[in-house]
Amino acid sequence: MTKQQRKILIKIIIGAVLFAVGMVVTHLLTLPWWAELLIFLAVYLVPGFSVLEKAVRNIAHGQVFDENFLMTIASIAAFAIGQYPEAVEVILFYQVGELFEKIAVGRSRQAVSDLLDLCPDEATVLRDGKPETVLVDEVEVGEHILVRPGEKIPLDAAVFEGHTTIDTAALTGESMPVSAAEGDAVCSGCVNLSGAVELVVTKPASESTASKIMELVEESASSKAKTEQFITKFARYYTPCVVIAALILAVVPPLIAGQPFSGWIYRALTFLIISCPCALVISVPLSFFGGIGCASKNGVLVKGSNYLEALSHAQTVVMDKTGTLTEGKFHVTRQKAVEITPEEQLELAALAESASNHPIAQSLKEAYGKAIDTERVEDVQEIAGHGVSARVDGKQVLAGNAAYLEDAGLQPETPTEIGTAVHLAVNGVYAGYILIADTIKPDAAQAVQAFRQAGVSTVAMLTGDSESAAEAVGDTLQLDEVHAKCLPADKVQFMQAYRAKLAKGRTLVFVGDGMNDAPVLAQSDVGVAMGGLGSDAAIAAADLVILDDKPSKLGLAMHIAKKTMGIARENIVFALGVKAIVLVLGAVGLAHIGAAVFADVGVSVIAILNSTRAMRTKFK
């Protein structure tokens, strides 16, 4: 509770006690009306003075329909018709509600900022060999900082000395720790788990990954969703309308029917109290803010609530293949050894290709996994686009594509699976092949399933790759449409076609790796970039950034978006519903002033509490 809130609380308590005393006194004694008025007026001023003061000040500034003014009018009118206790009740309930509202909003704002509190404010810098604790802003690029186990890494840096494992969960939501050794880059916001390390700072605090992420999420509140804009606009008309209705209610029926004013003024009072739109205006943005906070907690940055809203209406998701649905890295997926053992085959291939920097050679060496002894390899000849011939341990080895071996007079087999085959021959005898392919990400199928659960009707893939490779991925993941051999211009055309097929109010989502995707992203309602951690380009280009490499995170984001929209809708329906009911009851004279105050501040508090649920969305 802040100082201001504590002050209000004290006023409320004193006001409530005095009110109770006043009620007892006026009940026991028969006082003249002016004495009663004086007693309640005195009680009223304890919690009510600040409201009166604000109302007067705001009118002086030309702000008419503000809630302080409405409450003042309501309470003055109550005094005027002789309902003294009611006047005090109005202001007392109003202050209690306001207090609750402020505490609830403060709490949930705090909760979201805690979610985003990625970075420590201080770092331990080594200056002249001594550790010194300074603010992160004061650390310069190139300085050495010390991070102990259990501490958060304060700045983007590279490991200078020591090795450790780091937990990137705060940034990516990924719980598997990664290891970092000398020379490896580490991101601010990650937690150092196992060993003390000395780091060289590579970026100033203002440009560090963690501060960029925080900035982005904070700025996201400035791109407002349609629902938010609607509510703000609605509020602008709602209050004046209800106030005018209250005026009519107070004046017209008594004049026409000749009834006493007091009863109708009481009804008009309930209108005035209900006319404040705060519950709506606050709870809808709060829901979105919570949803965005929850998404970033899980490693998905959303650049505005409008994108969260658009994501919840996704009809078509178009995905890139390489690097998005697949690893984008080549691995040995299958070996068919002839005449020799698979171990021998892999060893010979890795050694023969050891001098090459080709990605295929790299993946062979990676699969072999042992240090390469270059002294075992002689006479290496590389024929670009075909293969390598080399002498390994005195044996003549050929490694290359089918055409290369056919030229040497051999008959290589044709593999049935997708991928690039490296055929081998040892001393002129065919020795089988090693198949190398890009693998589908383990969670890709789960991602596609999550999209469908979220109501996506078409999941499509665009790729520049060959048809056979594209179809293999498409079949495995059961995608609806696959377009292979796409040039960048083709991708834009396909996107336009998908856009034309969208139903009204539904959206088109594109997922890529954020590189060279700008024209395609421009065609989408929500552009998603994968693997954004450490890639400024991806963060800048996309509307939604998935910090790690997992396509299933988009499924999670959709789930969060749907839930957030649901909560926002609940709040709108609930707040308007309660207000409408109390307005009707008030008009026919059935609503007590307490009910009206509940319909104002009580509803606000409930709606605020409801909207904090958006923050706590769990991934099933």
Next chain:
Amino acid sequence: MKKVFKLNDLDCANCAAKMEAAIQKLDGVKSATISFMTQKLTLEADDADFDKVLKAAQKCISKVEPDCEIIIK
């Protein structure tokens, strides 16, 4: 130029919406948003007029909430 400012003592969500509407109508303002959640004002205006616009924006804010202040670093 687009700049983000922190707002002190921004008290009510509806007031934030009112301030935002008023600032958007100011001369020289290209775009303005106030986020009640983050207590921040994002203001976009021409470089030459920026200080003038900022002052006018503070006036709009004070009209709605006298205690609310734009923090200028």
